[in-house]
Structures are given as structure tokens and as C-alpha cells.
Amino acid sequence: MSVVIPDDLVEKGKTRIVMIVMDGLGGLPDPSTGKTELETAETPHLDALARTAALGQILPVGVGITSGSGPGHLALFGYDPLVWNIGRGVLSGLGVAFPLETGDVATRLNFATVDASGNITDRRAGRPSDDENRRLVARLRERVKPPAGVQVFFESEKEHRLVLVLRGQGLSADLLDTDPQQTGVPALAVKGTTPAGEKSAPVVQQVLDQARAALRDEPVANAVLARGFAEYRAYPTFMDRYKLKALAIARYPMYRGVARLVGMDIQPPPDSDQGVVDALAQRWSEYDFFFLHFKYPDSRGEDGDFAAKAKAIANVDPLIPGITALNPDVIIVTGDHSTPARWKAHSWHPSPLLLASKWARPAGAQGFGETECAVHGELGTFLAKDLMTLALAHAGRLAKYGA
Amino acid sequence: MSVVIPDDLVEKGKTRIVMIVMDGLGGLPDPSTGKTELETAETPHLDALARTAALGQILPVGVGITSGSGPGHLALFGYDPLVWNIGRGVLSGLGVAFPLETGDVATRLNFATVDASGNITDRRAGRPSDDENRRLVARLRERVKPPAGVQVFFESEKEHRLVLVLRGQGLSADLLDTDPQQTGVPALAVKGTTPAGEKSAPVVQQVLDQARAALRDEPVANAVLARGFAEYRAYPTFMDRYKLKALAIARYPMYRGVARLVGMDIQPPPDSDQGVVDALAQRWSEYDFFFLHFKYPDSRGEDGDFAAKAKAIANVDPLIPGITALNPDVIIVTGDHSTPARWKAHSWHPSPLLLASKWARPAGAQGFGETECAVHGELGTFLAKDLMTLALAHAGRLAKYGA
Numbered sequence: 001m002s003v004v005i006p007d008d009l010v011e012k013g014k015t016r017i018v019m020i021v022m023d024g025l026g027g028l029p030d031p032s033t034g035k036t037e038l039e040t041a042e043t044p045h046l047d048a049l050a051r052t053a054a055l056g057q058i059l060p061v062g063v064g065i066t067s068g069s070g071p072g073h074l075a076l077f078g079y080d081p082l083v084w085n086i087g088r089g090v091l092s093g094l095g096v097a098f099p100l101e102t103g104d105v106a107t108r109l110n111f112a113t114v115d116a117s118g119n120i121t122d123r124r125a126g127r128p129s130d131d132e133n134r135r136l137v138a139r140l141r142e143r144v145k146p147p148a149g150v151q152v153f154f155e156s157e158k159e160h161r162l163v164l165v166l167r168g169q170g171l172s173a174d175l176l177d178t179d180p181q182q183t184g185v186p187a188l189a190v191k192g193t194t195p196a197g198e199k200s201a202p203v204v205q206q207v208l209d210q211a212r213a214a215l216r217d218e219p220v221a222n223a224v225l226a227r228g229f230a231e232y233r234a235y236p237t238f239m240d241r242y243k244l245k246a247l248a249i250a251r252y253p254m255y256r257g258v259a260r261l262v263g264m265d266i267q268p269p270p271d272s273d274q275g276v277v278d279a280l281a282q283r284w285s286e287y288d289f290f291f292l293h294f295k296y297p298d299s300r301g302e303d304g305d306f307a308a309k310a311k312a313i314a315n316v317d318p319l320i321p322g323i324t325a326l327n328p329d330v331i332i333v334t335g336d337h338s339t340p341a342r343w344k345a346h347s348w349h350p351s352p353l354l355l356a357s358k359w360a361r362p363a364g365a366q367g368f369g370e371t372e373c374a375v376h377g378e379l380g381t382f383l384a385k386d387l388m389t390l391a392l393a394h395a396g397r398l399a400k401y402g403a
Numbered sequence: 404m405s406v407v408i409p410d411d412l413v414e415k416g417k418t419r420i421v422m423i424v425m426d427g428l429g430g431l432p433d434p435s436t437g438k439t440e441l442e443t444a445e446t447p448h449l450d451a452l453a454r455t456a457a458l459g460q461i462l463p464v465g466v467g468i469t470s471g472s473g474p475g476h477l478a479l480f481g482y483d484p485l486v487w488n489i490g491r492g493v494l495s496g497l498g499v500a501f502p503l504e505t506g507d508v509a510t511r512l513n514f515a516t517v518d519a520s521g522n523i524t525d526r527r528a529g530r531p532s533d534d535e536n537r538r539l540v541a542r543l544r545e546r547v548k549p550p551a552g553v554q555v556f557f558e559s560e561k562e563h564r565l566v567l568v569l570r571g572q573g574l575s576a577d578l579l580d581t582d583p584q585q586t587g588v589p590a591l592a593v594k595g596t597t598p599a600g601e602k603s604a605p606v607v608q609q610v611l612d613q614a615r616a617a618l619r620d621e622p623v624a625n626a627v628l629a630r631g632f633a634e635y636r637a638y639p640t641f642m643d644r645y646k647l648k649a650l651a652i653a654r655y656p657m658y659r660g661v662a663r664l665v666g667m668d669i670q671p672p673p674d675s676d677q678g679v680v681d682a683l684a685q686r687w688s689e690y691d692f693f694f695l696h697f698k699y700p701d702s703r704g705e706d707g708d709f710a711a712k713a714k715a716i717a718n719v720d721p722l723i724p725g726i727t728a729l730n731p732d733v734i735i736v737t738g739d740h741s742t743p744a745r746w747k748a749h750s751w752h753p754s755p756l757l758l759a760s761k762w763a764r765p766a767g768a769q770g771f772g773e774t775e776c777a778v779h780g781e782l783g784t785f786l787a788k789d790l791m792t793l794a795l796a797h798a799g800r801l802a803k804y805g806a
Contacts, residue, residue, distance in 0.1 A: 028762065028764055029764065029765070034765075036764070057781075057783065061804050062789065062792065063782075063785050063789035063790075063792055063793050064789065064791075064792030064793035064794070064795060064796040064797075064801065065412075065792060065796070065801070065804050066796065066801060066802075066803045066804060067803070067804050067805060068803050068804060068805035068806045069805075069806070070805045070806050071804055071805035072805075081804070081805065085804075085805055086805065086806075087806065088806035091806055228806055340762075342762075343762065345803075346803055347762070347796075348793070348796040348801070349762075349764055349781075350781075350783075370764060370766070370781070371766045371767055371781075374766040374779070374780065374781045374783075375766055375767060375778065375779055380783060380784075381782070381783030381784075381785070
């Protein structure tokens with residue numbers, strides 16, 4: 001079931017594909033009603049679309065595997081997440097639009113608080129404001145001196161989060177986190193997991209020691225903890241693989257980051273969900289493929305708030321007419337993974353999938369929901385990495401294989 | 404759909420998984436009722452469980468492939484049967500609890516009857532009693548002299564079956580059977596299928612010739628036939644792969660053999676199906692994973708007796724409350740392959756699968772049966788080797804993949 005598109009099948013075309021990702025869409029039923037968040041939400045427009053669409057279920061990584069957002073989106077974009085996995089550091093670097101180069105080693109840092117003996121008292125330094133974050137980053141930039149032959153970049157992310165990028169010959173990201181994931185103990189020393197990592201460890205330690213020294217007299221954010229060292233490598237782009245000029249419209253940095261990784265153009269972040277659709281309409285004539293990301297179903301799922309997650313899904317529904325009015329050739333609605341409110345975290349359950357196109361073969365569904373996708377799914381259950389092939393086919397952009 | 408669990412995702416936990424295997428569970432409909440053996444059987448407790456469970460279908464090896472019991476169980480245990488195939492000789496050796504070592508060459512032998520000119524008249528020597536079998540094996544042990552540098556072990560199995568194990572430097576199991584699968588002809592000579600096998604063939608032939616000589620004056624069992632030469636190699640264990648302490652409760656030796664192969668502890672064989680559940684309750688606090696095996700659905704399917712197979716399935720149903728009363732976190736009910744009574748043998752049809760857990764997403768099934776599993780299966784149809792990943796996920800024992 002794991003098909004790679006034979007390269008020469010992809011054709012240019014004038015058709016347009018819209019992929020709508022409701023983050024963490026899939027859920028679990030409320031035991032009192034037997035309905036999931038999606039099945040509970042009022043979604044008349046999605047239901048109408050589902051009645052004419054092909055439905056199915058997709059697995060981000062594989063049976064039983066819970067996916068992070070990075071691999072979940074890579075799979076939706078057609079990149080096998082077991083081959084093209086992506087570390088937190090690179091994801092964060094892309095999210096803040098840092099121009100990563102092949103070989104760069106990136107890691108997420110947290111500002112943290114340590115006591116006089118160096119033991120961590122707050123792994124997030126009281127969640128500083130973004131302004132405070134920028135002030136602290138400026139201090140790091142000013143005081144940390146790059147080791148010989150290495151360039152060092154600090155970039156603000158949000159609240160307690162920042163990104164550290166190291167650029168230099170032979171640096172390796174085979175390094176363990178220095179964040180011990182608990183308080184009352186000191187930060188861990190940088191440690192390599194391979195010979196290359198062991199060689200890089202002292203260089204990275206030197207940078208982190210300087211960062212610590214630079215923050216020593218700060219009242220709260222007086223330390224940093226590293227999580228998710230990762231090396232950047234260039235990905236083949238949407239244009240390379242699919243001959244698609246692609247635009248990402250996403251309000252949250254991380255999703256713009258993954259889109260940038262696969263060569264999509266990035267729309268400046270709209271300040272509302274309606275703004276996402278307005279941007280789509282504005283840029284409609286310029287692109288072949290549009291990735292639209294809606295974050296809140298996942299956030300409310302992680303909160304464990306069933307009603308709020310259903311509402312977050314319902315809030316996307318009124319945007320659908322504005323999208324269908326543009327007459328896309330293919331509309332996909334799905335999630336990057338499930339986030340059931342009852343589970344309060346990402347889960348392994350398949351994501352419901354709706355693919356609307358004039359070439360869809362509907363199988364009797366009355367609306368959009370997990371059970372309808374399982375029971376009336378012409379598409380069956382398949383790996384998310386094969387979704388793009390299906391989208392290209394429905395867009396008339398794949399030639400016949402063989403004579 | 405063929406995902407290996409990235410190793411570092413497996414976490415320890417306090418949850419418990421019960422895997423109930425009804426051997427040869429899947430069937431074909433009786434043309435007069437349109438219902439399979441499982442759908443015909445009275446199974447009120449399984450039906451109730453199915454209404455709250457996730458259903459699906461699993462393929463032991465692949466689409467259209469009929470599986471033996473060895474590969475069928477290895478797949479259920481998460482070992483790709485195309486990679487970890489296991490020969491009959493090793494399976495038999497494990498079944499009689501012989502302490503196989505890596506490199507051992509094992510084969511099943513049948514006692515057989517040959518006439519004065521050496522032609523086979525009965526491939527099973529009139530199915531001797533187990534006592535008679537033990538007497539004959541003692542004679543072989545006494546009279547067969549090991550070739551230089553080789554250790555030779557004979558072990559009784561049941562009726563006409565015994566196991567021969569050869570241990571020595573450089574021995575290969577790349578050998579064809581000496582059982583010609585017909586009467587009126589002599590046993591075949593030992594023949595290698597590779598250069599290594601050709602080198603081992605004379606050594607094995609020498610042992611078989613001695614065995615023949617040792618039995619020459621027996622009135623009935625005056626020869627042996629070899630079936631299924633196989634080399635033993637150590638398998639990674641359930642603890643290695645899944646961090647699960649596992650117990651097998653199975654009344655038939657072969658199934659204890661496969662379980663032993665993957666490092667499960669083995670419960671002394673209960674003398675009734677109720678005894679299987681009693682043993683489960685007794686050992687409940689000691690293990691994380693329990694493999695329960697029920698043999699009769701397969702036996703009655705092989706007999707071609709539809710009603711008896713349905714009855715054998717119905718007989719397992721009353722055991723379910725005793726299992727659910729223990730509050731397992733995950734209950735799986737499935738088969739290792741299908742054995743439709745109409746087909747009178749193992750078949751390639753997928754096995755119906757029921758997975759009950761508090762995190763299951765039911766999809767409208769009213770009971771447990773092949774059609775409900777196909778039509779109302781949230782889990783879809785997937786390879787049996789991925790079932791363990793799903794079980795671990797539902798047991799909360801798998802971390803998220805990627806950031």
C-alpha cells in the first residue's frame with residue numbers, strides 16, 4: 001500500500017487543489033451520545049460536501065502510531081514521515097522563518113529558572129511575554145561569542161521558547177536534550193549519541209555555558225534548556241515533486257515552518273480564521289495548491305474540552321462556502337492526526353478524510369464524521385503519505401502508468 | 404501499511420493486554436443461511452463486546468496468502484512472518500520444550516512402515532500410541548551413534564510424530580524432506596538445496612540410515628520420514644521489543660512453542676478451556692500480556708463440519724465474562740488465519756478482529772462476525788503484524804512519533 005509516484009507521471013495543469021487541515025480533527029465518542037466531536041459539531045456545509053465526496057480514513061504514520069504535528073503534516077504533503085522525519089529544532093527554526101542551510105544544527109531552547117545551586121525551579125521561567133523574550137534574546141546575541149569556525153544564531157519564538165542555530169563544518173545533531181524534564185535537578189550536560197555527536201558536544205556545551213553566563217544576573221530567566229537537536233537538510237519541493245505552485249495560509253508559525261520545508265510560499269499570517277479564506281480568495285489566481293491550517297480543534301482537544309473542540313470544528317464550517325465559491329477542482333478536508341478530547345493528547349486513531357471533486361465516487365455517507373468515513377468510505381483506510389497522489393489524480397495531473 | 408515501531412517509542416506501563424486467539428476463526432457463509440460459522444454461533448458476550456469495540460480485519464501474511472499456524476501466530480505477535488518465518492522442525496522442537504540453541508538443525512520425523520523392498524506402506528505407522536512412540540524413541544536414542552562432531556537428540560512428540568535435533572559446527576537446514584508424500588515408493592535420500600545444505604546432507608543421511616537400522620526389526624514402525632528441516636535462531640523477545648512480561652496459556656504444544664520462541668513464559672497446559680481462564684485469573688497480577696489459545700474452531704473447520712465449528716466458537720463465548728471481570732485494558736479477539744468448514748483447510752480470507760478498550764472508536768457494529776468486521780470496521784483491513792502496535796497504543800504504552 002505504499003506507493004511512490006513514478007516521477008514522470010506528474011503533469012502540469014490548470015487545476016487547483018485546496019487542502020484544509022483541521023489540526024487534531026479525529027476524536028472519540030462522548031460515551032453519553034456515542035458521537036465524536038466532529039459528529040457532534042454543527043457542520044451543515046461539510047455534511048453537504050461529504051454527501052458528494054469520497055470519504056475514507058488516513059493513518060499519519062501507521063497502524064497504532066501516534067504522530068507529532070511535524071510528521072503528520074509531512075505525511076499529508078506526501079513525504080513519508082518515517083523517511084523524512086524532522087526534529088523539533090529544525091521545525092522551530094523554520095517556524096520563525098530562519099533561513100536554514102543544509103548542515104545547520106538547530107535546537108529549541110527554553111528560558112528557565114535555576115536556584116543558587118543550579119537546580120531548575122521553573123522549566124519555562126514563568127512563561128515570559130514575547131517582548132521580554134526578545135529582550136533576553138538580544139542579550140544572548142550581544143554576549144555569546146561564537147566558538148572558532150562556528151556561526152551562532154539566537155531567534156525568538158514565543159513566550160519561553162527560542163531557537164539556537166549553529167552553522168559550521170562537521171557539526172552533528174546527534175545530541176541528547178539538556179532539559180531533564182523535571183525540576184529540582186540541574187540541566188544535563190550536552191552528550192553525543194554517536195561519534196560525530198560526541199565530537200560536537202563540547203562546541204555546543206561551550207555555547208550553552210556562555211548563554212547561561214549571559215543570563216546569570218537575570219531575576220527569572222537565568223538559564224536555558226535545550227530540547228530536540230536536529231540537522232537541517234533540504235527537502236525536495238512541491239514544485240520538484242508535483243509541479244505545483246503552492247501557498248500555505250496558516251496562523252501558527254510551526255505549520256508555516258513545515259510548509260516552508262517543502263518549498264511552499266508562505267502567506268503572512270492572517271489574524272482570524274476568516275482571514276485565512278480571504279487570503280485564499282486574494283491569491284487564488286497565483287497558485288495551484290493551497291494549504292489551509294486551522295489550529296483550534298487540536299488545542300481544545302488537548303485541553304480535554306469536548307464541547308469546545310466540537311465548537312472549534314463548527315467554527316470552520318461557515319468558511320466552507322467561501323472556499324467552494326472559488327470552484328477548486330479538489331477540496332480535501334482532514335486532520336494531521338487525531339486529538340480526542342477524552343485522551344487529551346494526540347492519538348493513533350485514523351483521521352477522517354473528505355475528498356470532494358467532480359471525479360469522486362461517493363458511497364452513501366450522509367455527513368462528515370469518523371463513523372461515516374469508516375463505514376461509507378470509498379477510499380478505505382490508507383497511509384496519509386499517499387493522499388497527495390490521490391489529490392493529483394483528482395486534479396487531472398497524473399498521467400497513466402504504463403501502456 | 405508496513406510499519407515497524409520505532410524502538411524508542413515503547414514505554415513501560417501498568418496496563419494489561421489479553422489476546423484471545425480462536426484458531427482458524429474466520430469462515431465462509433453457509434449458502435442456505437448466508438451466515439459464517441462465527442455469525443451462526445450463539446455468542447452473546449462477544450456480540451456485546453463488539454458493540455463497544457473497534458472492529459476490523461487482519462491478513463496474516465498478505466492479500467490472498469494462506470498462512471500456516473506458525474506464521475499466523477508470529478504475525479499476531481508482531482513478527483513479520485515473511486522475515487521471521489519458522490520451519491516445522493523448529494516449531495516441533497519448541498513445542499516439546501526442547502532447549503534449542505542458535506544453529507541447531509531440527510526436523511519433524513514421522514514413524515512410518517516400509518515393506519521388504521523398502522517401499523512405504525503407511526506414512527504414519529498406524530498412528531502408534533504416545534507410549535509406543537516413547538518406547539520407539541528410547542530405542543533410537545540407544546542405538547543411533549552421533550557422527551563425529553555432532554550431537555543428536557530424538558524427542559517424542561505425539562502419536563507418529565517425533566523431533567530430531569542435530570547440533571554441530573556448520574550444519575545447515577537447507578535440505579529437502581525425505582517424506583515423498585505418497586506410499587508405494589521408498590523414502591527420498593537427503594538432498595541439499597544450497598552448497599551448505601549439500602555439505603550437511605551426508606551427515607544427516609548417516610543419522611537417518613542409523614535410525615532406519617535401529618527400527619529394522621520393528622513390526623510396524625520400521626522407518627522414519629523427515630519433514631521440515633529448519634535452523635533455530637534466537638528471536639527478539641516480547642520484553643526486548645515491547646517491554647511486556649508475557650504469559651502464554653495454550654493447551655496444544657505447538658502454540659506454546661511459538662510463544663516460547665518470542666520469549667513468553669509458558670503456563671502448564673490446562674486440561675479444559677475453562678482452565679485457560681482460571682489460569683489467567685490466577686496469574687493476573689504477574690504479567691502485562693496474556694496470550695490465550697483455543698484450538699477447536701480450527702480442528703472442526705479442517706473436519707469440514709460447519710455446525711461443529713460454530714459450536715466450538717460458541718463454547719468460547721461463556722468464558723468472556725470471566726476475562727472481562729479482570730478489567731484488562733485491552734482485549735483482542737481474533738484468529739491466526741481462517742479455516743472455513745466449506746474449504747476444510749486453512750484459507751487466505753482475512754481474520755475478523757475485535758479490539759476492546761476504553762479508547763476504541765466503535766463504528767456501529769451490532770455483533771461480532773466477518774461482515775460486521777468488514778462493514779463496521781473502524782480499523783479497516785490491515786496486516787496482522789501491525790496488531791501489536793495497535794494493542795500497545797490502546798494500552799497507553801507507545802510514545803508519540805516526532806515533534
